[in-house]
Amino acid sequence: MKNSPKNLFLSLKKFLGKKVLTSNFQNNEITLVLELSSIKNTLKDLRDKKEFNFKQLIDLCGVDYQEYKAGAVDEKRFAIVYHLLSLNNNQRIRIRIFADDNEFPIIPSITDLWPGADWYEREAFDLFGIMFFDHPDLRRILTDYGFVGHPFRKDFPMIGKVEVRYDPTQNRVIYEPVSIEERNNVPRIIRDEGIHNG
Amino acid sequence: MAEIKNYTMNFGPQHPAAHGVLRLVLEMDGEVIQRVDPHIGLLHRATEKLAENRTYLQSIPYMDRLDYVSMMMNEHAFVMTIEKLLKINVPIRAQYIRVLFDEITRILNHLLWLGAHALDVGAMTVFLYAFREREDLFDCYEAVSGARMHAAYYRPGGVYRDLPDRMPQYEISKNKTSKQIKTLNVNRQGSLLDFIEDFSNRFPGYVDEYETLLTDNRIWKQRTVGIGVVSPERAIALGMTGPMLRGSGVEWDLRRKQPYEVYDKMDFQIPVGKEGDCYDRYLVRMAEMRESNKIIKQCIAWLKTNSGPVISKNNKVAPPSRKEMKEDMESMIHHFKLFSEGFHIPEGEAYAAVEHPKGEFGTYIISDGANKPYRLKIRAPGFPHLAALNEMTQGHMLADLVAIIGTQDIVFGEIDR
Numbered sequence: 001m002k003n004s005p006k007n008l009f010l011s012l013k014k015f016l017g018k019k020v021l022t023s024n025f026q027n028n029e030i031t032l033v034l035e036l037s038s039i040k041n042t043l044k045d046l047r048d049k050k051e052f053n054f055k056q057l058i059d060l061c062g063v064d065y066q067e068y069k070a071g072a073v074d075e076k077r078f079a080i081v082y083h084l085l086s087l088n089n090n091q092r093i094r095i096r097i098f099a100d101d102n103e104f105p106i107i108p109s110i111t112d113l114w115p116g117a118d119w120y121e122r123e124a125f126d127l128f129g130i131m132f133f134d135h136p137d138l139r140r141i142l143t144d145y146g147f148v149g150h151p152f153r154k155d156f157p158m159i160g161k162v163e164v165r166y167d168p169t170q171n172r173v174i175y176e177p178v179s180i181e182e183r184n185n186v187p188r189i190i191r192d193e194g195i196h197n198g
Numbered sequence: 199m200a201e202i203k204n205y206t207m208n209f210g211p212q213h214p215a216a217h218g219v220l221r222l223v224l225e226m227d228g229e230v231i232q233r234v235d236p237h238i239g240l241l242h243r244a245t246e247k248l249a250e251n252r253t254y255l256q257s258i259p260y261m262d263r264l265d266y267v268s269m270m271m272n273e274h275a276f277v278m279t280i281e282k283l284l285k286i287n288v289p290i291r292a293q294y295i296r297v298l299f300d301e302i303t304r305i306l307n308h309l310l311w312l313g314a315h316a317l318d319v320g321a322m323t324v325f326l327y328a329f330r331e332r333e334d335l336f337d338c339y340e341a342v343s344g345a346r347m348h349a350a351y352y353r354p355g356g357v358y359r360d361l362p363d364r365m366p367q368y369e370i371s372k373n374k375t376s377k378q379i380k381t382l383n384v385n386r387q388g389s390l391l392d393f394i395e396d397f398s399n400r401f402p403g404y405v406d407e408y409e410t411l412l413t414d415n416r417i418w419k420q421r422t423v424g425i426g427v428v429s430p431e432r433a434i435a436l437g438m439t440g441p442m443l444r445g446s447g448v449e450w451d452l453r454r455k456q457p458y459e460v461y462d463k464m465d466f467q468i469p470v471g472k473e474g475d476c477y478d479r480y481l482v483r484m485a486e487m488r489e490s491n492k493i494i495k496q497c498i499a500w501l502k503t504n505s506g507p508v509i510s511k512n513n514k515v516a517p518p519s520r521k522e523m524k525e526d527m528e529s530m531i532h533h534f535k536l537f538s539e540g541f542h543i544p545e546g547e548a549y550a551a552v553e554h555p556k557g558e559f560g561t562y563i564i565s566d567g568a569n570k571p572y573r574l575k576i577r578a579p580g581f582p583h584l585a586a587l588n589e590m591t592q593g594h595m596l597a598d599l600v601a602i603i604g605t606q607d608i609v610f611g612e613i614d615r
Contacts, residue, residue, distance in 0.1 A: 027282050027548055055434050058558065059549075061575040069545075069566045083549055083562065083577070087434065087448065090455055094549065116437030119585040142239035142614060151244060158251050186253055190567045191542045 005030060008091050011051065016042060030093045039097050040108050046084065046093075047113060054084035054093065057110070060120035062128035063096075066154045070190060078105040078130050099130060109135035127152035157182055204232055211240050215318045215600040218610035220584075222599075229595050234588045241614040249574040253540030254280055254354065257574070262348035264576060265612035268307040269339075270299045271554045272612075273352040278458060278550040279561045280354040283543045286515055291506040292356035293459040298497035299342070299351070300459075300552070301490040302394070305401070306335050307555035307607075308487050312408060315480070315604035319421045324411055331404055334397050341366055341390045354541075355510030361501065365393040391498050398494045405487055412480070422476035426590045426602040429474060436589070437582035440557025441486065442606065445471035445479035452553035464493050476605040486555075515541050540569040549577075556580055556607050578612035 009030045013023055019038055024031040034042055046052045063079045076098040084093050099105030109132035110117045121132045122141040129150035132138055140147060149156055159182050167174045207224045210216035219240035225233040245264060249257040261272040274296060281288060288296075313328035336346040341362050343349035351358050365386040368379050385396040412418045428438065433446040443450055451468045453461040469485035471478030510516045517536055518529035543565040551560030557579025564573040583606045590606075591599050 026546055027285075029548060031547065057437055058439075058551075059560065059562065059575065059577040061562065061573075063564065063573050068572060081562070081575075083560075087450055092549070094547075114437065115435055115589075116582045116585065119581060140239075142242045144239070152247055158247060184251065186256075186539065186569070188251075188568050188570050189539065189542075191569075 003089060003091070005091065008052075008089075008093070012093070015045075015049075015052075031096065032093065033096045033098070036097050036100060036107065040110065040113070043082070043095070043110060043113055051089075052091075053086045053088045054091075055087060056085040057082065057114035057116050057120075058085045058092070059083040060110075060117055060124065062124035062130050062152070064128055064152065064154045076100070077102040078128060080107055080124060080130065082110075104131065105129070106131040106133055108133045111135055126150070129153065209599075211237075215603060217314065217603060217608045219614075220603070220608065220610065222587075224596070224599075226596065231591045231594055231596060231599060234591050234599070236584055236587055238584065238610070239614055241610040243615065245615045246574045246576060249571055251570065253569050254543070254571065255537070255540055257571075258353070259348060259350045262350060263611060264578065264615060265307075265554070265556065265559070265580075265609050266347065267310045267609055268303045268555050269347055269349055270296075270303045270351060271307075271552055271559060273350065274300060275550060275552045275554070275559050275561045277352045277354050278552065279548050279563050280543065282548045282550050283546055283563060283565060284354065284515060284541070286355050286510050286512055288356050288459070288510065289507045290460070291360075291501070291504060292508040294497050294500050294504075295357050295361065295508060296352060297459050297461060297464065298394070298494060298501065299338075301493045301497070302335050302338055304490045304555045305487055305494075306332055308483050308490075309335075311483065311555075311604075311607045315601075315607075316412060316418075318600045318604045319418065321411065321415070321418065324408055327404070327407060327411075331397075331401070334393075337366075338390065338394055338397075341393075353509060353516065355512060355516035356508050358509070360508045361390045363389050365390050391502055394494065395498050398491050398498070401491050402488060405484060405491075409484060413484075419477060421597075421601050422480060422605070424473070425476045425594065425598045426605055427473065427475045428586070428590060432589070433474065436586045438557065438586065439579050439582075440554065441479050441482045442557060442583055444469065445482045446474035447472055452551060452558060456551075458550075458552065464496055466490075466493050476601050479605050542567060542569050543571075551577065554579055556609070556612070557583070559612070576612070576615055578615060580606070580608055580613045584608060584613055 005028050009025045013020055019035045019042055020032050021035060022033045046054045061081050063081060064077060065079060066077050078099045079096050082095045097107065099107050107130060109121055119141060121135055122139060124130050125132060125138050126140040126142050127150055143151060149161060159178055159180055161178060162175045163178050164173050164175055204225055204227050207226055209222040209224055211219040211221040221237040223235040224231055245260050249260060258273055258276065261276045262269040264272045309328040309332050313325035316324035339349050340346045343351040367386045368382045370376055370379050385393055428446050430446045430448045433443050433448060447470055449468055449470050454468055466489045469482045471482050513529065513532040517533050522529040523533045545565060545567045547564045549560055549562040551558045559579055560577040562575040563571045566572045590602050
């Protein structure tokens with residue numbers, strides 16, 4: 001079949017050449033890890049070139065790789081994953097780029113390519129603290145007004161850091177450090193053998 | 199000359215037309231909207247973070263609570279992603295049951311949307327009619343899962359159990375006489391499938407009723423025709439999916455284009471709009487309800503004549519039956535491991551999406567080989583729709599904003615996650 005994901009995978013690898021750092025074809029899904037420096041031009045090509053035609057940005061999300069495989073992978077910590085969809089060719093691809101700096105991760109914004117990216121980038125900034133260069137309005141979106149920290153980072157505790165209550169003496173809602181303890185009934189275990197032999 | 203200034207207005211988060219907890223900061227020029235700044239996140243529960251700290255099976259009930267008007271569809275996307283990563287097959291009967299309940303869920307969702315949208319625009323009756331039918335469908339949910347809303351019925355490898363042979367009936371209580379009970383139980387004499395079949399025979403008539411109330415209604419048309427127009431190019435660029443995209447004339451439906459389960463065996467049409475305004479999206483959703491009803495009938499016909507297992511026999515993923523568990527040592531160990539440690543997913547990543555009533559609902563799982571997802575991302579269809587609110591309301595009056603919120607079918611459970 002001309003239109004198969006496998007063929008698209010091969011033609012993408014051919015077209016992008018050295019810009020592809022690693023690539024993966026699994027479960028009929030294409031994953032490309034691309035170079036950060038030329039990402040905007042690459043994405044523009046993928047959107048506009050007739051054979052790719054990825055006109056729709058389905059999803060954009062941040063990932064924090066700090067504890068991946070219990071910390072086996074260090075180096076670059078933050079990544080952004082784009083899911084693109086081509087309505088004409090009925091194809092999907094997944095593109096991942098890693099931010100260079102772990103302390104201040106910064107990635108070019110793609111709001112001028114896909115206007116729908118606006119809120120997705122705000123979300124990734126809010127939850128992971130990833131900055132988007134050239135984003136028109138990079139504010140927090142999901143967390144509370146005046147929230148401190150980036151809650152989806154792996155080093156942010158699941159129970160949070162502050163709790164709120166109404167203080168009748170001060171007649172207002174006040175923030176205090178959390179009083180509950182984190183509880184985890186099922187430990188996280190990595191088994192290399194997976195499910196089938198386990 | 200007096201100086202005329204724009205003024206800023208706050209809308210919500212407690213407002214009957216805000217569909218939950220939407221806060222909008224509106225910049226108004228008289229009654230014309232200049233800019234809308236939606237403030238979301240008031241229902242943010244960090245579902246994705248919670249899922250990272252729980253086993254896969256424990257996360258399924260969280261999926262129900264995302265888009266709390268189309269519960270089983272959310273589960274469907276999640277279990278499909280797990281099945282993709284584990285490469286397990288779903289028995290054919292489970293696939294039919296899933297399609298059946300997906301379409302029941304679509305009708306449930308569209309009925310709520312229709313009622314709420316009409317209520318926002320000023321028609322009270324439709325809301326009452328729509329909730330009358332929703333009641334029957336909730337009973338179907340209850341019959342298979344025991345819960346009227348948050349079912350947790352879809353499991354990796356199939357569905358939790360087979361459809362019941364007997365539809366639960368009303369019982370005599372101090373509030374209802376035996377005569378009333380008899381009329382309530384008329385269509386509950388047979389199995390669940392008989393009950394759904396009865397519903398699917400009645401349902402086209404109900405849709406006709408709603409259409410009589412709205413489709414040619416002058417007030418309804420004045421409030422929706424030409425409001426919130428989105429061109430097909432913009433709809434694609436803004437990431438719109440589902441009825442929002444089809445209302446603009448783009449024929450795109452995952453059930454047809456990237457079929458999952460047994461949708462490729464189903465006979466149905468994809469309704470498409472023309473103008474891309476609120477009225478067209480209304481027509482698209484109304485037609486979708488009729489199409490869903492057709493799919494339900496096809497599923498019932500198959501399910502009545504075919505039997506078989508409804509969950510995978512692979513006990514590493516799906517639990518063994520209670521009987522096996524009591525008799526067989528290995529089954530007991532499987533059961534114990536499955537509900538304590540949970541199953542492990544080999545290292546990898548996958549994205550699977552379903553055609554949710556609101557658009558494309560997908561989940562993206564990154565696994566590092568553990569019994570919990572390393573990262574779960576939920577692609578909620580309402581999120582890009584609400585992001586486009588500013589563009590859709592440009593130059594409209596304040597009252598049209600309410601119609602546009604209605605047409606977007608906003609549910610905060612999925613947008614805030």
